[in-house]
Structures are given as structure tokens and as C-alpha cells.
Amino acid sequence: MQSNIAIQMKNISKTFGVIKANEDVNLTVLNGEVHALLGENGAGKSTLMNMLSGIYSPDSGSIFIQGQRVRFNSPKDSIALGIGMVHQHFKLVDVLTAKENMILGQKGSFFTKGKELSTNVKEISDQYGLDINPDKKVYEMSVGEKQTLEIIKVLYRGATVLIMDEPTAVLTPQEIKKLFNIIRNMKEQGCAVVIITHKLNEVMEISDRITVLRKGKSIATVETDKVDISNLIEMMVGKKVDLAIEKKIIENKKPLMEVDGIHVINSDKKVALENISFTLSGGELLGVAGVAGSGQKELCETIAGLTHADKGRIFFEGDNIIGRTPRDIIRLGIRMGFIPEDRLGMGLVGAMDIVHNIILKDYQNQPGIFLKRAECAKKATKIVEKLDIQTPSIHSPVKKLSGGNIQKVLLGREIDSDPKVLITAYPVRGLDIGASYKIYDLLNEQKANGVGVLFIGEDLDVLIDLCDRIMVLCHGKITGIVDPSKVTKEEIGLLMTGGSIGQEADA
Amino acid sequence: MIKITKRAELPKTQEALINAAAIIFSIVCAGLVILILGYNPIKIFHQIIVGALGTEMRIQQTIIKAIPLLITSLGIAIAFKMKFWNIGGEGQIMMGAFGASLVALNIPSTVPSVIALPAMAGAAIIFGGLWAFIPAFFKAKMGTNETIFTLMMNYISIKWVTYLQYGPWKDPVSQGFPKIANFEANAILPSLFGVHIGWIIALVLVVIVYIFMxxxxxxxxxxxxxxxxxxxxxxxxxxxxxIITAMLVSGGLCGLAGMIQASAIERTLTRALSGGYGFTAIITTWLGRLSPPIIMFVCFAFAILIQGGAYLQIALLVPAAVADMIQGVILFFVLGSEFFLMYKVGFERKSAKKEVA
Incomplete structure (x- = not known):
């Protein structure tokens, strides 16, 4: 039994300033098991894994790898002991090929041995059932391929313990299935896999055991087949949470915005959107599904007036808004909140406080040349209270807040302006369950007020539960607008990759 | 084995402590260099202070040095706030002085000062602003690199003034000596408490720029x-x-500094008018953390170094470059301290220590 333990982390504590990120955390991962690490945002999962991969070192506590006590001073030490991390955001060089990416930063001879490397890659691929072309350049790869490459990269460096941070966040249902097969293969080969995720049904599907963290402490380690999702949520949140997403159907919806034949060529001279036409009604929640980079961003930006449409019209309350300035469109009551991957890049200024971030969309309507902070401070207080934003004060810089609170600031600001159309892209990106449900509630509330909501989402389960209709994008084209009550997740997945539901039915 | 980790958050007191340590280190380090050069550092430092603040006249001279530095720094701060690295202060000062001279040399001496001086200031602001507008325009439209662009614009402006001084604007009554005609009395800034009223303008600008920002x-x-x-x-x-508005304001302020130098100090336009203030202002702006009130104090401190350095040369025959060097060392340490504000440095005995459990 003793020899079967791959990783043991004992009484690990780590503080950052006054924040206790980890407090007496215990984690034991066995060889040949898939171990899920669960916890809300800020529960300390990333901190714990960063200590395991040598990025941080613990203030106290000890780490044992295959029974040996270790201390890491840098990620190199951790890699040398067979621990590999697959990050949520791929760390690959776009212009290099798969195998060139694998040997980056590796010790070795000055010249790269192309052939030998290709053979190695093939060996690893065969062993774990991975499928990759070693000579393909990264920029030509799909998201799924990039992830496969990340995994091979880690295995090539001799990893026997694999840590995966939110590996399914960017994948289609089909790609997720493939990934799970890979994980199962690795497990059979005796590797230990630690997987960090928010998606509980995936945890139930793939993991053998689960460790739950809450507020920096390890709450429990359980065997997956002895618990159900509601138990897990209770452990994560500390109380029972109602899981059902509410969907109210609003009667007598009136068309609010009509998008008619939009074409957009992006800055790389590629077609980003092609012949996009749809109608959004007041009191409707229209979901947009699609693999990342299918034209979601361009769609949002075109409606908001930030990207030039080469063809097509967008009618809002009877007027064509194409060609209007972003400022005019904001004044018309069309508001957009886009949560980029780093959560801050667009929409918010990280170094500024909540008040100034709220002023950002208001100041242009203020008369005179001076900024009027007082009203915005009141508004900030109101939003903080209403959305229950956890912050030391309305004057602390937003980048110091946790991801969920940052997103609440952004969404709170857009909602507070009483929009007529609300475009929200990835509003729950990286959020934990409690915060996500809060945001779904807010969107539903807006819908009930007669706002037309365009919801660009990642999680198909949520899109199906929440939206009145789902529009699927693939390579900038609409491959279908479906009624979520009449399709399955797999069917939407097919549309996302350019297939059609009809083909599925024939097959 | 040295280990570097990122700091999470630093209390304000500790931040101030690190900054203070940087300044102390820079003084010690500058002292060492002075020692190597064969002088007594304590005496040198003492003489710098004496030279800058020892008598009423020296204090006045120090303030006169601080005025262009402060106004230029305020201008640069606006550009830096936008992360637009305007290192063209020197050229904007020159072009401002050129604009002011264009007015001063072409209006009749009968025009009263109340009209002549504002007209000169207006021309200076417009010329300085336009000089900054050119790189801003190309940055906005074509994404050019503003650092190189503004730097190169300095040399163009200096050569332009040199051309004027040796060519078309050469004073015919100067008996062949390459100099531009002196301004008439109506184009000279009046004084208050022994220093030209540029100091009042500078102080008012501190308040205005603070409110503006x-x-x-x-x-x-x-x-x-x-x-x-x-x-x-x-x-x-x-x-x-x-971008364009900010640069117009930024360049306009630098131009105004040029007008003040031309009117109150040189009383004409010369190719040496900018005197390096455009470059020193980059240092003071950065050390002042882009905050007008702090910049004001930093500029005064640097003016002490400049004035004290000039005094060293006369009184002790020590090259004024010693003072320049001290400026450089201070900047080096204060910028270097940023690293310690962001990262924690510790020592580890071994890498990857393995222990048997």
C-alpha cells in the first residue's frame, strides 16, 4: 500500500500577506488513479497545485513523491521528479511544430535530433493512445490537438503524475470524450492524474476519488461512486444549493434587434463572420454556442460598433445601427460585457477601483468637463450590496478581487444602466457554482424585465437549461438555431463542428 | 542558491522603507565613486547644498533651474500616464521657444507686455503641442514607435534652431557673431521676489495638471x-x-517651458536653450510617480543637484559631471528598487533537497 502512493501532501499551509490560501491541507493521490480536486474559486486549488509543480513553496507542511520527502525550488525540480502540469491556457509556441514545442526548454544537445524525436513521439502516442502529427505547426491545430500536444509534452518529459487544470473548459463534447479516453489510458499505464474542474458531471464520470477544498482547507476525500453531485456541492459550498436553473418563458415577445446578413473580415483578412442573420426579441435569452474562436467575439463587437461590418445591417428599434460609433450604440441602450480569458483585458481596468470602473461607462453622459465621482460611488455601493460583491471597499483596485467578484462588477455595471439589449460573453467563465447561479439569476431577471439577452456560453448543459433558443456558430457561420428542449448536447456538438443534425439522423 | 519569489502585497510603510533605502544606497554609492575620484564625499555633498541653498541668490538660482524642469515634467507626466513614452521634451521646449521668438522678434516694441507675453506663451504652446502632435498622429494612425519618434524629433528641432541662429535669423548688428537678436523689453518676463514669474506659472500648473489628471x-x-x-x-x-489631445497638452506644456527660458533666461533664442531639461524631466517625472505634487519636490531636489553641481565646478574645481553622475545613480537605485517591491529575494542552501521520510 505504501508504495502505491504517488503524491502525499501533508498539512500544507501557504499564506500570501494576510490571506491564508492553504491551511493544513492534506492530499493523497495513488498511482493509477484519477483524482479530482474540487473547490470553489479561491478555495486554494491552484495554490496547492502550484506548490506541487514547484512554482510556490509551502510555508509549512511536507510533500512526499513516491514515498520520498521532497522540497522544490523551481518547476524544474518538480518536472525532474515526474510531475507534469497541463495548464488551462496552453503554453505553446504557435509558429513551431509539435515536436519543436516538446523539446523547448529541455536540456540536450545543441542540434535537435528530428528523427529520433519523431520516433519518441510515436512511441508515447501509441502507448497512451494519443493521436498527433509531430510535424504540424501549433497555429494549424485545433484546441483539442493543442491539448493533446500539451499532454504528450508532459509525458515526453517523463511525467508519471499529471496535473490538469480545467482541461475540458475549451473542448467540444466530442473532444472531451477523446480526452477522457486518454486519461483512462494513462490510468491503466499506472500514471496518477489530478484533475481540477468545476464541471461536476465530468468529475463523476472520470474520477476515482475526489478531494474537496473549501476556503483553503481540505474538507474531505471521498470515493466517487459513494457520493452524488449534491453531496459534492454541499461539501464545496458548505450548504445545500438548489441546482435547477430556472427558465421562465415570457409570452408576447416583440422583436428588438434584427441582424441581417452580417459579413465581417477580421484584421488578418480572414472571414470572421459570414452571412449572420437572426432576430433577438425583448424578454428572450438567446444562447450562442460554438468552439472558441468561431466568431463569437466578432459578433459581439460588431453589434457594439467596435468592429466594422463589411456587409449587412443590424436593425435596432427600426434603425440600422451599422456605422454608428460605439458611444452612440451604448447610448441607445445596447450594452456588452465580454469576459476575456484573463477576465480583465476588456471592460475593466484592473488597477482602478470599483468606482472608477463604474464611471467608465457613465462619464460620457455626465455634463461638463469634470468627473462626478459622488454619484458613481453611490452606484458602486449599491451594486456591491445588490450583487454581494466581496471587496474590502469600493476603493480597492478590481484586480485584487477574486474572479467571480470581478465578473460581478462588470455585469453589475452593465445591468445597472437599464439596457435594452444585453450582450454577455462568458459571464461565468471560471466561476464557481454559487457565483454562477447568481449570474444566471441576474440574466433571468433582466429577461423578465423585457431585455433581449444574447448569452455567449461555453458549458452546453447551462446553455440548454438557461436559454430560450440556441444559435450555433462554426467558422463564422450559423450552423443552426435550435430549441434547447428538442435537441441533445451531442447534436449541438455536431453543429459546433460544422455538421448538421439531419446527417446525424440519417446515420 | 538565490531564490526569487513574487510578492503578494506590500504594506505602504514597507514600500516607503524600500524607497528610502534606495535613496540612501544611491547616496552611499555616489559617495564611493566620488571617493575613487579622489575627493571627500562628505565635503562634496556639503558643498552641493551650500552651493544650491547657501545664500539668497543661490536659492533664487536653484528655483530658476527648477522652473523649466517642473513645467516640462508636468507635460511629460501627462504623456507617461497614457504610457506614451514622450522623450521629446527637449525638442518640444525648443519648438516652444521658437514659437515664442517668432512672436517676440516680429512685434513692434511698442506693444505692451500684457499682450506680447501671452501671445508668446500661446505661440509656444501651439508650437510645442504641434511638435508632439506629429509623433502622436503617426502612433495613432500607423502604430509607429513613439520613443524613437519623439527622440528623433529632438534633433530636428535643435538643428532647426541652429540653422536659424547661423542663417536667416542671425542678428545683423552682432558683427558676424552667430546669435539671434535679443528680445525687446516687452518680451521679457517680469520678476517677483527676485525670480522671474515663471515660478508662479509653474505652481499654478502643478494645481491645474493635478486637477486635469x-x-x-x-x-x-x-x-x-x-x-x-x-x-x-x-x-x-x-x-x-x-492620444492626440494628451500629446497636444503634453507638448504644449514643454513648449511653455521653452517660452519661459527664451523670455526670462536667454532673452533670445539659442540652440543651447533646452539645456537638457527635456531629458532630466524624464527622470524627475518617473521618480515623482507621475503625481504633480511629488514631481514638484523631486524637481526642486534635482535643481539643487544642478545648481550645486555648477557651484562645485567654480568653488572646488570639481567637474559638474559629478552632479550628473549622482542624478544617474539615484535613478538607477530607485528604478532598481521597483524589483524589490515586486519580488522577494531569499537564500536557499541547495536546490531540490531530498530527504528520506
Missing amino acids: NHTKKGFEIAVVGQSLETARYAGMNINAV
């Missing part, structure tokens, strides 16, 4: 553009317009 919509837009272009775009700001 912290309490106006434009100032807010400049800060947002500096922090995140994407956010500014998403908030519906016209980014190009913000």
Missing part, C-alpha cells in the same frame, strides 16, 4: 488608455483622439 473626464480617459487599450475601446472611447 485626477478630476476631469479627459484625464480619466488618458488614464484608462494608459492602463488598457482594449478596455478603452470597449468603453466607447475614441482612442486616437485621446
Whole structure:
């Protein structure tokens, strides 16, 4: 039994300033098991894994790898002991090929041995059932391929313990299935896999055991087949949470915005959107599904007036808004909140406080040349209270807040302006369950007020539960607008990759 | 084995402590260099202070040095707030002085000062602003690198003034000596308490720039553009317009500094007029953390170094370059201390220590 333990982390504590990120955390991962690490945002999962991969070192506590006590001073030490991390955001060089990416930063001879490397890659691929072309350049790869490459990269460096941070966040249902097969293969080969995720049904599907963290402490380690999702949520949140997403159907919806034949060529001279036409009604929640980079961003930006449409019209309350300035469109009551991957890049200024971030969309309507902070401070207080934003004060810089609170600031600001159309892209990106449900509630509330909501989402389960209709994008084209009550997740997945539901039915 | 880790958050007191340590280190280090050069550092430092603040006249001279430095720094601060690295202060000062001279040399001496001086200041602001507008325009429209662009513009402006001085504007009555005609009395700034009224202008500008940067919509837009272009775009700001306005103001202030130098100090236009203030102002602006009140104090401290350095040369026959060197060392240490504000450095005995459990 003793020899079967791959990783043991004992009484690990780590503080950052006054924040206790980890407090007496215990984690034991066995060889040949898939171990899920669960916890809300800020529960300390990333901190714990960063200590395991040598990025941080613990203030106290000890780490044992295959029974040996270790201390890491840098990620190199951790890699040398067979621990590999697959990050949520791929760390690959776009212009290099798969195998060139694998040997980056590796010790070795000055010249790269192309052939030998290709053979190695093939060996690893065969062993774990991975499928990759070693000579393909990264920029030509799909998201799924990039992830496969990340995994091979880690295995090539001799990893026997694999840590995966939110590996399914960017994948289609089909790609997720493939990934799970890979994980199962690795497990059979005796590797230990630690997987960090928010998606509980995936945890139930793939993991053998689960460790739950809450507020920096390890709450429990359980065997997956002895618990159900509601138990897990209770452990994560500390109380029972109602899981059902509410969907109210609003009667007598009136068309609010009509998008008619939009074409957009992006800055790389590629077609980003092609012949996009749809109608959004007041009191409707229209979901947009699609693999990342299918034209979601361009769609949002075109409606908001930030990207030039080469063809097509967008009618809002009877007027064509194409060609209007972003400022005019904001004044018309069309508001957009886009949560980029780093959560801050667009929409918010990280170094500024909540008040100034709220002023950002208001100041242009203020008369005179001076900024009027007082009203915005009141508004900030109101939003903080209403959305229950956890912050030391309305004057602390937003980048110091946790991801969920940052997103609440952004969404709170857009909602507070009483929009007529609300475009929200990835509003729950990286959020934990409690915060996500809060945001779904807010969107539903807006819908009930007669706002037309365009919801660009990642999680198909949520899109199906929440939206009145789902529009699927693939390579900038609409491959279908479906009624979520009449399709399955797999069917939407097919549309996302350019297939059609009809083909599925024939097959 | 030295180990470097990122700091999470630093209390304000500790931050101030690190900054103070940087200044002390820089003085010690500068002292060592002075020692190597064969002088007594304590005596040198003492003489710098004596030379800058020892008598009423020296204090006046120090203030005179601080005025152009402060006004230029305020201008640069606006550009830096936007992360637009305007290192063309030198050229903007020159072009401002050129604009002021254009007015001063062409109006009749009968025009009263109350009209002549504001007209000169206006011309200086416009010329300095336009000189900064050129790189701003190309940055906004074509994404050119403003650092190289503004730097190169310095040399053009200096050569332009040199050309005027040796060519078309050469004073015919100077008996062949290459100099531009002196301004008439109506184009000279009056004095108050023994120092030309540039000091009042500078102090008023500290307040105005502070309000502009912290309490106006434009100032807010400049800060947002500096922090995140994407956010500014998403908030519906016209980014190009913000860049261009900010640079017009930035260059305009530098130009005004040029007018003050031309009118009150040189009483004409010369090719040496900018005197390096445009470059020193980069240091003072940065050390002042882009905050007008702090910049004011830093500029005064640097003026002490400049004035004290000049005194060293006369009184002790020590090259004034010693003072320049001290400036450089201070900047080096203060910028270097940023690293310690962001990272924690510790020592580890071994890498990857393995212990048997």
C-alpha cells in the first residue's frame, strides 16, 4: 500500500500577506488513479497545485513523491521528479511544430535530433493512445490537438503524475470524450492524474476519488461512486444549493434587434463572420454556442460598433445601427460585457477601483468637463450590496478581487444602466457554482424585465437549461438555431463542428 | 542558491522603507565613486547644498533651474500616464521657444507686455503641442514607435534652431557673431521676489495638471488608455483622439517651458536653450510617480543637484559631471528598487533537497 502512493501532501499551509490560501491541507493521490480536486474559486486549488509543480513553496507542511520527502525550488525540480502540469491556457509556441514545442526548454544537445524525436513521439502516442502529427505547426491545430500536444509534452518529459487544470473548459463534447479516453489510458499505464474542474458531471464520470477544498482547507476525500453531485456541492459550498436553473418563458415577445446578413473580415483578412442573420426579441435569452474562436467575439463587437461590418445591417428599434460609433450604440441602450480569458483585458481596468470602473461607462453622459465621482460611488455601493460583491471597499483596485467578484462588477455595471439589449460573453467563465447561479439569476431577471439577452456560453448543459433558443456558430457561420428542449448536447456538438443534425439522423 | 519569489502585497510603510533605502544606497554609492575620484564625499555633498541653498541668490538660482524642469515634467507626466513614452521634451521646449521668438522678434516694441507675453506663451504652446502632435498622429494612425519618434524629433528641432541662429535669423548688428537678436523689453518676463514669474506659472500648473489628471473626464480617459487599450475601446472611447489631445497638452506644456527660458533666461533664442531639461524631466517625472505634487519636490531636489553641481565646478574645481553622475545613480537605485517591491529575494542552501521520510 505504501508504495502505491504517488503524491502525499501533508498539512500544507501557504499564506500570501494576510490571506491564508492553504491551511493544513492534506492530499493523497495513488498511482493509477484519477483524482479530482474540487473547490470553489479561491478555495486554494491552484495554490496547492502550484506548490506541487514547484512554482510556490509551502510555508509549512511536507510533500512526499513516491514515498520520498521532497522540497522544490523551481518547476524544474518538480518536472525532474515526474510531475507534469497541463495548464488551462496552453503554453505553446504557435509558429513551431509539435515536436519543436516538446523539446523547448529541455536540456540536450545543441542540434535537435528530428528523427529520433519523431520516433519518441510515436512511441508515447501509441502507448497512451494519443493521436498527433509531430510535424504540424501549433497555429494549424485545433484546441483539442493543442491539448493533446500539451499532454504528450508532459509525458515526453517523463511525467508519471499529471496535473490538469480545467482541461475540458475549451473542448467540444466530442473532444472531451477523446480526452477522457486518454486519461483512462494513462490510468491503466499506472500514471496518477489530478484533475481540477468545476464541471461536476465530468468529475463523476472520470474520477476515482475526489478531494474537496473549501476556503483553503481540505474538507474531505471521498470515493466517487459513494457520493452524488449534491453531496459534492454541499461539501464545496458548505450548504445545500438548489441546482435547477430556472427558465421562465415570457409570452408576447416583440422583436428588438434584427441582424441581417452580417459579413465581417477580421484584421488578418480572414472571414470572421459570414452571412449572420437572426432576430433577438425583448424578454428572450438567446444562447450562442460554438468552439472558441468561431466568431463569437466578432459578433459581439460588431453589434457594439467596435468592429466594422463589411456587409449587412443590424436593425435596432427600426434603425440600422451599422456605422454608428460605439458611444452612440451604448447610448441607445445596447450594452456588452465580454469576459476575456484573463477576465480583465476588456471592460475593466484592473488597477482602478470599483468606482472608477463604474464611471467608465457613465462619464460620457455626465455634463461638463469634470468627473462626478459622488454619484458613481453611490452606484458602486449599491451594486456591491445588490450583487454581494466581496471587496474590502469600493476603493480597492478590481484586480485584487477574486474572479467571480470581478465578473460581478462588470455585469453589475452593465445591468445597472437599464439596457435594452444585453450582450454577455462568458459571464461565468471560471466561476464557481454559487457565483454562477447568481449570474444566471441576474440574466433571468433582466429577461423578465423585457431585455433581449444574447448569452455567449461555453458549458452546453447551462446553455440548454438557461436559454430560450440556441444559435450555433462554426467558422463564422450559423450552423443552426435550435430549441434547447428538442435537441441533445451531442447534436449541438455536431453543429459546433460544422455538421448538421439531419446527417446525424440519417446515420 | 538565490531564490526569487513574487510578492503578494506590500504594506505602504514597507514600500516607503524600500524607497528610502534606495535613496540612501544611491547616496552611499555616489559617495564611493566620488571617493575613487579622489575627493571627500562628505565635503562634496556639503558643498552641493551650500552651493544650491547657501545664500539668497543661490536659492533664487536653484528655483530658476527648477522652473523649466517642473513645467516640462508636468507635460511629460501627462504623456507617461497614457504610457506614451514622450522623450521629446527637449525638442518640444525648443519648438516652444521658437514659437515664442517668432512672436517676440516680429512685434513692434511698442506693444505692451500684457499682450506680447501671452501671445508668446500661446505661440509656444501651439508650437510645442504641434511638435508632439506629429509623433502622436503617426502612433495613432500607423502604430509607429513613439520613443524613437519623439527622440528623433529632438534633433530636428535643435538643428532647426541652429540653422536659424547661423542663417536667416542671425542678428545683423552682432558683427558676424552667430546669435539671434535679443528680445525687446516687452518680451521679457517680469520678476517677483527676485525670480522671474515663471515660478508662479509653474505652481499654478502643478494645481491645474493635478486637477486635469485626477478630476476631469479627459484625464480619466488618458488614464484608462494608459492602463488598457482594449478596455478603452470597449468603453466607447475614441482612442486616437485621446492620444492626440494628451500629446497636444503634453507638448504644449514643454513648449511653455521653452517660452519661459527664451523670455526670462536667454532673452533670445539659442540652440543651447533646452539645456537638457527635456531629458532630466524624464527622470524627475518617473521618480515623482507621475503625481504633480511629488514631481514638484523631486524637481526642486534635482535643481539643487544642478545648481550645486555648477557651484562645485567654480568653488572646488570639481567637474559638474559629478552632479550628473549622482542624478544617474539615484535613478538607477530607485528604478532598481521597483524589483524589490515586486519580488522577494531569499537564500536557499541547495536546490531540490531530498530527504528520506
